[in-house]
Amino acid sequence: MSVVPTALSLGRPAMRAARAGLARGRIELRQTFTNAQDLWNYLLPAVLLLVVLFFMRNATVPGTSFSLGSRTMPSALGMNIAFGGLVTMAMALSVDREDGTLLRAKAIPNGMVGYLIGKITLVAGMGLFSFAMQLIPGLLLLDGLSLSGTSNWLTLIWVVLLGMVATMPIGAIFGSLVTNPRNMGMVMLPLMALIATSGIFYPITNFPVWLQWIAQVFPIYWLGLGMRSAMLPDDLAAVEIGESWRHLETVGVLGVWAIIGLVIAPIVLRRMARRESGSRMAERREKAMQRIN
Template identity: 70%
Template sequence: MNTMTHALRVGLRRGGLEVRHTFTNSQDLWNYLFPTLIFLVVMFFMRDAAVPGTDFSLGTRTLPSLIGMNVVFSGMVTLMMSLALEREDGTLLRAKAVPNGMLGYLVGKIVLVAGMMLVSVAIVMIPSVFMLDGLALDSVTAWLTLVWVMVLGLVATLPLGAVFGSLFTNPRNAGVIMLPVMGLVAISGIFYPISSFPDWLQGVAQVFPVYWLGLGMRSAMLPADLAAVEIGESWRHLEMVGVLGAWTVVGFVVAPWVLRRMARKESGSNVAQRRERAMQRVT
């Protein structure tokens, strides 16, 4: 067995163990449940409101948009925070010291992020199916669309999480990226159709993955006639593949370079300095 194959197997095993660990960690469980409760409450109170120009439930329309947002948060924010935290505690330095250790580390993180995303999506979807009316997940095509949009969205956002996580030496500073992310969520039609926004704001939203993931999830989970309230009165799958594909290409070009640069800078003295600063903040 060559070292690369071994690293892949170790990464898969590590990722599986980390996913299992999240179910025994009270903090992780709270991170799953608390946002879900908020989302369910939001959709409950929106269920009797109607999408403008239709009699379709705004709460039902919001569910796939929230799932698309969840994919973005899983792919980008979860990986970003993991890299920032494990850079500080020396985990990345230990991975760097092993042949192909960074490959195994990243494979493990991909498994962890994908597992956490699936769990988060299930926690939101299962009660929503009973609470909301009008979902159209009654065909093989709908489920296939749900899967390929989710996979493409994760592939497009994971490199972004790796890039941002590599830029922060202090994990507490990584939270600043949440402000622009939440701003993008606000203008990306997650809670309200983007077609009601000014044209220039619609243009800004369509540059980023959040809007397209929400649109893709809506195309999979909602009736076809709901496309009438979208831009161009269409689900625009080709444009969606083009934008998410472009982000994927850019991410996979930039992320390896940034990660290699970060790994070269890692040393025992740097880790010790970061730990000392962290201890000073605690005391």
């Protein structure tokens, strides 16, 4: 009779931490959605993207009469899901590590559980909001894009959700390894190279074969492909590798990245949290002040 209460009592602290994390994430989302500067940071990329795609409207996908701008729109949406999961999560963790937020979370029982759930809630909410701000105007302004069928919406939903699961843990790993937010170039430069070679702005089939194989190892290509399969006409699959949307391969590659991230991220985060101390934080802060002076 004592086993059940014991199990329940062991689970209650973690559940309380999870609820606190969700509440924290909602509060941070409310703050960012009521901050004029944050809203501008969401609006500006959406406007810039639509302007670029508008000027690309008369260019066509090689071998077709379909607008290259319309073809690029879903690819860019997939890229932004990857960018949010990788860079936003990494930046959030590195900033919180420097200002002591992680150290305070570590000092609370199950505080790291609540912190991570809150951060996941925040990054996912920000990503979905940014996604909607680009998706809705894109559907209205660009010809050839459609989400008219149930299957299109289902594809869009599973690609977005699986993409977030595949990228946010990897972003958390990057954030744990980057000790200073000013060193985010270590993440950004390789990411920019992957974006340039992943068929986001131009069909990947026009790249050298060896470059195609490299791009297919990483999530960015598959997120772009998944978005294109949801929003573009079926005959546009002819310009993809294998002349197919390759849904099974998309699930497989994103699933492998999700498993890798979910297995490794907790290990890396625990080690990072164990190394955190007041003296380390003070040392980082002193170095930052020296750079400013």
